Amino acid sequence: MAKQPEPESFMDMFSKLGRDLKMPQVDVDAILSHHRKNLEALEKSARATATGASSIMARQREVLQESLREITEFGQNYRAPGSPQDLIAKQADFTRKSFEAAVKNAGEVADIVKKSGTESVDILRARIKEAMDEIRQSYEKK
Numbered sequence: 001m002a003k004q005p006e007p008e009s010f011m012d013m014f015s016k017l018g019r020d021l022k023m024p025q026v027d028v029d030a031i032l033s034h035h036r037k038n039l040e041a042l043e044k045s046a047r048a049t050a051t052g053a054s055s056i057m058a059r060q061r062e063v064l065q066e067s068l069r070e071i072t073e074f075g076q077n078y079r080a081p082g083s084p085q086d087l088i089a090k091q092a093d094f095t096r097k098s099f100e101a102a103v104k105n106a107g108e109v110a111d112i113v114k115k116s117g118t119e120s121v122d123i124l125r126a127r128i129k130e131a132m133d134e135i136r137q138s139y140e141k142k
Contacts, residue, residue, distance in 0.1 A: 037127065037130070041123055041124060041126070041127030045120040045123040045124050046120075048116060048120045048123060051116065052113065052116020052117070052119070055112045056109055059105070059108060059109055059112060063105045067098070074094050
């Protein structure tokens with residue numbers, strides 16, 4: 001029996017169609033390079049975001065440890081004061097310190113989030129600018 005030729009693949013058919021229609025050649029390497037750079041930028045951006053999240057978690061752990069230490073210290077140093085005014089003054093002082101610490105810590109966490117987000121956006125913004133330059137250069141060549 002005669003051996004039948006293998007059917008053409010879709011890629012071969014499209015390549016033949018492109019040649020028959022005299023379509024311009026596609027630079028596959030340039031396209032792959034472009035997308036590789038995009039993926040690398042996304043990876044760097046994700047890494048920056050992950051680093052920021054890790055920093056936030058570390059700072060929140062430190063804040064919790066510090067708060068627990070202060071509460072423990074307050075509880076150990078707490079003695080029934082001689083008057084209700086002394087008790088209220090101690091509680092007010094502890095509340096004020098706790099509030100100031102919470103505001104300070106919230107500001108620090110917000111700064112970490114802002115820095116992380118800015119770094120991620122800057123990485124992506126730089127890649128977008130680079131991609132636009134690549135596109136502009138490819139048109140200038142033609």
